[in-house]
Amino acid sequence: MDKLLRDKKAITVFLMPALLLFVVVLFVPICQSVYYSFCEYKGLTAPEFIGLKNYKDLLKDKSMMFALKNSLFFLIFSCVTQLVMGLFLAALLTNIKKGRNLFKNIIYLPCVLSSTALGLLWMFIFSPKLGINQALEKFGMEGPLWLMDTSGFIILPMWVIAFVALWQYVGQSMMLYMAQISGISTSLYEASYIDGCNKAKSFIHITLPLIKPMVATAMSLNAIGSLKFFDLIFNMTEGGPNHRTEVLATHLYTQGFKYNKYGYASAIGVVLIVMCLIVTGLINKFVKTENYEM
């Protein structure tokens, strides 16, 4: 049997298709991307090496600064709110029996729906004359320009989009935490009750420490997801007004495919990839301190 499992030809056959795809579609293009980021490359003429100019330009690019700021805002906002809301909803749902499935399924629903459709839907709900503002009008209030206001450090549209993102994806965090919580043995809780803990206390002393590894998993998912974030922004504001809601992904798209600045857009891509690696590294370092086998 050992001979069978060490069959080199079989190993090749099994591994080759995946390996080949990975090299050709992922690793070669990444290296190319890094190379392009040092080039002036407009698509119609050959790439021309210009050193660090694209990166220097990035520092001067106001839209890039908006994009960076917004992406970081998004990253922090979604990590924090998804953790808090996800955990909170998971704690509530594990404490009820009737209707648990129903609520769970309702909250999870947007996770499987297309964020394009949902983005467009919310775009209309937050548009100046429809949806929420129509409802506010019924109460004699004049709603703000949800997706157009540009005052403040983090502008209103960013909060709106961040809310929609939370709305769409909190179900996933919730489910991850629920899966972990339901894996905790009930005997632990029973023991704590005997020791005089109430529910809140046992949540803090038992549940929280035990789901820590899952926090790391859920957070990395959120973090990478929020750095990649594209669909909602593209469909709700297209980065506007005046690039104030641009994030890295939309900026990359606009620069690369609207203005055809492949080299410059590649530099944005490199920034994005570096941020992804740093953030995953940080989360794994600081959150995933101990790993309980459960």
Added chain:
Amino acid sequence: MKKKWMAVVLSVAMAATLLAGCGGSGGADAPAADSGESASAESGGVQEITWMFWDDLNATEDLISKGYGDVIDRFNADYEGQYHVTAVTTNLEEYYPKLNALVASNETPDVFIVSPGPNLEVYVEPGVAAPLDDYLADGWKDTFTSDAVFSQMTYDGKIYAIPLNIAAACAFYNTEMFEAAGVEVPKTWDEMLDACEKLEAAGYTPITISAGTAWCLSMVAGYLCEMEGVDLAALEDGSASWEDGKVESAAAKLVELSRYFQKTAAGDTNDVATANFYNEEAAILIQGSWAIAQINGSNPDFESKCGVFQFPGVDRVIAKSDSLAMSSSTKYPEACIAFMKYFTDDTAQKYTAEIGGKIPVTSVEYDESVAPAQLSYVMDVFSGAEGTFGFYNESMPSTEAGAYFDDTMVSVFLGDMTPAEAATDMETFYADNCR
């Protein structure tokens, strides 16, 4: 043994990665624009050519696009058995990316539509678009109203594209609202502000505009710059500076005017802003005359209430044309030229005016009574003007510079920048990128 084998696989993979990524890409990715292959194919002696366009000819509501569809049908019918053209269509937002992808893969369409100015230059520079002077010399050029129509399509003295029609940027206004507010058509800048003030006092939104679609706002900014005597060519060659005060006062005027914009101007798109006008929610719309087809198509009752005046305080009008370029790698230049001529023949140009509502580029006679009412007003504005100038964003050295100007003007409007900062910003951008 197996270790060795895997090591070989991985190192080969990595090497391939590095080679293809760094060394190889330079040569391999260079588009061979001169390879001479085009998308055309010969089938039974018929010369097949392709034409790329930015609207869906089957689904479009745009009357100008429909007219182009007619041109194709006429051409294919008249030259049956000799030439045949197929339209490759897309929509405006993704037109250039798609065209570029085709150029990069040596499938440049034989004839393609393009906006004049830096957009065309993108194709002139690497030799993708062919010079057309030789073909124009046979008398074709004389059918055009003047040589000036080619000015934005000429590089190094050679003409690279054929204009199809002209649209002028004008102020459209709601005559009923003007009457109710007791406002006369403004001729000067002060009268314009005065008119807006009166309209507002009468309870109307004076101006609808889109800053969500940056070029719409920038069009107004272009007029204001013209009013202040900004000279783009001088700015480009460095003999004038953006900081000489002209742009600053133009931007200040923009801020002054913006008090009268609709509340949602910051985010409204072009179409929404235009809809505000024909739904009678605002009194004035500053827009290119291509909006006529959209206005009359969406609200036919509005045609009789819609007046047109020249942007006050300036002598020239902003004009823009659609134009056709020919691929330098086409196999059948004769077929392409024959096809392009169909766009500028009398039938097509008559349609342009009478149905499309755009200004023809040739001296064709057309029936003014059937054309949209607004066209004759636009014609009055056009012929009354001392000359034309291009859209500011399309008259700059690169599409990027144009977009930068648009964004800067929107920033001024939003109050993110003072007019003086905007001027300094443009100067820095020009110093770094354009001179």
Added chain:
Amino acid sequence: MSDKMKSTTVKTIIYIFLVLVAVIYIAPLLWVFMVSFKTNAEIFSSPFSLPESFYIDNYTFSWTAGKLGIATLNSFIVCGITLILSMLIGSMAAFAIGRLRFKLAKPCMTFFLLGMMIPVHCVMIPLFTRFAKIGLSNSLIGLIIPYLTFSLPTTIFIMTGFFQSMPNELIESACIDGSSIYGIFFKIALPLSKTGLFVTGLMTFVANWNELLLAMVFISDDAKKTLPVSLSKFVGPYNTNYSQMFAAIIIAIIPTVIVYCIFSNQIVDGLTAGAVKG
């Protein structure tokens, strides 16, 4: 007694809160569904009442003008092929890593897992230029290849776990029966990891069904667009005919909603299982 009362009050508060949350989730969808049957004028005059009459024209218009039919078909083709290929290629690689014996199994796994961290945006430009050159841009195959590649890391990761946890005896007995390694894979390993295949398949399908960016960049031909692209192009701030836009949104999400309603438990648990492992 008081304890019991306290716990019922707490329960009531929890339920009230959850019902409020559920309203935030359902109300927007319901509102859009409702107004999609109204005329444009009705949306502005009475936005929150039931539609006066069911104005089906919105749907017929969106379906034809938005080209949503062909888009749905394209999405099915792309996602279906990607799904099958990623399950096959992914579990093959996972089988090699999890079951076959070679020293580089671990490095291989790390190599594949790196792919999870890389956003597709970063490889889009080189892929686009290369595909344009070899005639793969603007074709469904050009979309399937990157989709497949980006689905592989999760598939491989999850399936490796499944194969590793498979009891040794089964494979041993198959060996004794004289099965080839391929026979073991197709006849024993794969059928025994149905749950894993379901989970990975579901994740792959949902992710690719909703993918917008790559599809938007790679496909420009109307007849080859996928659902999110057609929807995004048709609906959008450029159009002011709201009721038709709403109808298009509903058309785009209704199949997913129906499938979700029927299989919600399996879907939620499957996707969560995938994410827990991933």
